[in-house]
Amino acid sequence: MSKTLTVLADRVASEQVLASARETARQMWLFGLGAYSLATRSSAQAFATLVREGKAFSPKARQQIAEKSAELKSGAKTTIERGEQLFRERFVRPLDYLAPASRRDVDELSMRVRQLATEVQRLAGSAAKPPVPSEPVIETAATDSSQVVETAA
Numbered sequence: 249m250s251k252t253l254t255v256l257a258d259r260v261a262s263e264q265v266l267a268s269a270r271e272t273a274r275q276m277w278l279f280g281l282g283a284y285s286l287a288t289r290s291s292a293q294a295f296a297t298l299v300r301e302g303k304a305f306s307p308k309a310r311q312q313i314a315e316k317s318a319e320l321k322s323g324a325k326t327t328i329e330r331g332e333q334l335f336r337e338r339f340v341r342p343l344d345y346l347a348p349a350s351r352r353d354v355d356e357l358s359m360r361v362r363q364l365a366t367e368v369q370r371l372a373g374s375a376a377k378p379p380v381p382s383e384p385v386i387e388t389a390a391t392d393s394s395q396v397v398e399t400a401a
Contacts, residue, residue, distance in 0.1 A: 349357075
């Protein structure tokens with residue numbers, strides 16, 4: 249019988265331990281649900297508070313944004329204008345001096361030289377007319393076959 253009592257006592261003790269464990273697990277579950285409920289309520293209140301403060305701050309924020317954007321636009325415009333001016337001064341203007349004369353420029357200058365030569369002759373009282381070529385003379389390299397010398401090997 250002592251063996252039966254020991255087994256019975258062990259069984260009661262283990263059932264008490266299981267009941268205690270179940271109660272602790274239940275309390276932990278309830279604790280978690282309570283924490284979740286509290287967090288949900290407080291976050292809803294915090295969200296509502298942030299929305300109210302955002303609405304109150306909105307006009308001031310819009311004004312600050314408008315002022316800052318106007319300031320940035322003005323600064324950007326000034327910087328762009330300065331960049332364009334530097335580009336013109338450092339790149340475009342020197343290119344004007346480096347650009348080769350076009351055929352039209354040469355023809356206009358030739359005509360002007362002829363006009364000035366005629367005027368000088370007229371003022372000097374000379375009866376001789378200056379030579380007036382109909383086309384500007386362009387010197388080319390000799391390519392006549394008589395000028396080419398072949399060497400015998």
